[in-house]
Amino acid sequence: MSQKSTSQKKPRRAKGxxxxxxxxxxxxxxxxxxxxxxxxxxxxxxxxxxxxxxxIEERDRIRDQKKAGLDLTKKPKTVADWLDEWLLIKAEEERSPSTLDRYRSVVDVHLRPGLGSVRLDKLTAKRIRQFLAGYKGKRSPATILKIHAVLRAALSGAMAEDLLTRNVAKSVTPGGGSRDERRALTPDEAKTFLRAIKGDRLESVFLLAIATGLRRSELLGLRWSDVDLDGEALWVRQKLIRSSQGLTIGSPKTHRSKRPIPLQRVGLLALRRQKARLAEERLAAGEAWKPEYDLVFPNTLGKPMEPRNVNRRFEKYRAAAGLDWLDLHDLRHAFATFLLDAGEELRTVMDLLGHSTIRLTADLYGHVLAPRAREAAKGIDQALGNLA
Structure with a gap:
């Protein structure tokens, strides 16, 4: 009887x-x-x-894509190919011109040059981390966060079109670090700034920014029909935006940005002064005045005010007040920090600022809450007494 070979045949691979x-x-x-x-x-x-x-990892990834129903026989798209398609989809969704311009700017300046040649289905979290890390020290943390946010949104769109099975950008923490902790304007510094701008045509713009926390675009888009001086409230229903079409009136940033704002003495004072000033300017302008805009803060003819003029005037007076570090947006942050220091709840501040999530508010104002949390923790000692 012949001896059988002891060698084993290599097992046949399963189909697929x-x-x-x-x-x-x-x-x-x-x-x-x-x-x-x-x-x-x-x-x-x-x-x-x-x-x-x-x-083996690459094989498993391809196999998962096949199981998910992706058509792997198509010519692979590059990241740049998809970004172009994604921008067209966003335009068809009737995104605001300013939002589309912001998307295009990030795509053209950052994403297409940095990641455009990569195959969309080959883009990895590691590649994205390396890409974002290259901006560290060269761009602000806020810019890096914006680049990451647009990429993440674009890849979510690719998933919706069945081009990807997962969004690898979601597993990446932007390499720019967390948001800069802003230096908070103190009440005394705020008073110094307000004294510097007293009597200026734009005094009420800056005063209302501190009193309500409105964004520049919301202030310049505010209408008198959205203000109730007797009821001591105003409503944010539109904003002034700049796009490739010029200055236009558009909807607020998010649905939560449409919000009521209660007015206290400081805000009411700013609006009453502004109303009196506009009555004089309208009389001086005569037939050239444009009443159809109904803006609280228009230019001298009643039309939308150039936002850059607001910034220029602000920079002049912050220097006069010795507050060179101060940014126009810091007036909005001053409103929030004053409320939190006074003991207001984070949720209330979130609603007044029109933030989309409470996490955003907490990220921005965690430095304000930390001392209060430490004081609150002392309540444990008071409750339990001296156990030492």
Whole structure:
């Protein structure tokens, strides 16, 4: 009886399992999976890795895409290809011109040059981390956060179109670090600034910014029909925006940005002064005045005011007040920090600022809450007494 060979045959791969092999030409490991036939020709999706383990991971990724129903026989899109499509989709969704301009700016200046040549389905969290890390020290943390946010939104859109099975940007923490902790304007510094602007045509703009926390765009888009002086309240219902079409009136930033704001003595004073000033300017302008805009803070002819003129005037008076570090947006932050220091709840401040989430408010004002939290923690000692 002949002796049977003791050697074992290599087990047959299951259908669709794919193959892993090392290329003799350069030692690179290759993962390949059959993905169907196009025009009678067998098609394979191929991935590569420096090691066998990396190739196995690549094979599994391709297999997951196939199971998810992605058409792997199509010519692969690059990140740039998808970003162009995504911008068209956003335009069809009737996004505001300013939002579209912001998306295009981030895509054209940052994403397309940095990641555009990468295949969309090959984009990894590691590649995104390296890309964002390259901006550290060169761009502000806020800019890095914005770049990451636009990329994350674009990749979510790719998932909605069944081009990706997961959004790798969501697992990346932007390399720019957290938001800068803003230096908070103190009440005494606020009074110094307000004394510096006293009597200026734009005095009420800056006074109302501190008194209500409105954004510049919301202040310049505010109408008298949205102000109730007797009821001591105003409503944010529109804003002034700049786009490729020039200065236009548009909807607020988010649905939560449409909000009522109660008015106290300081805010009411600012608005009453402004109403008296506009009555004089309207009389001086005569027929050139444009009453149809109904703006609280227009230019001298009743039309929308150039936002850059507000910034220029602000920069003049902050220097006069010795507050060179102060930014116009810091007046909005002063409103929030004054309320939090007075003991208001974070949720209340979130609603008044029109933030989309309480997390955003907490991220911005955590430095204000920390001392209060420490004081609150002393209540444990008071409750439990001296146990030492």
């Amino acid at each position: 399992e794919g193959s892993i092999y090392q290329r003799s030409s350069d030692g690179l490991w290759v993962a390949a999976i059959d993905v169907g036939y196009v025009a009678g020709k067998r098609q394979r999706a191929v991935g590569y890795g420096a090691t066998q383990e990396e190739a």
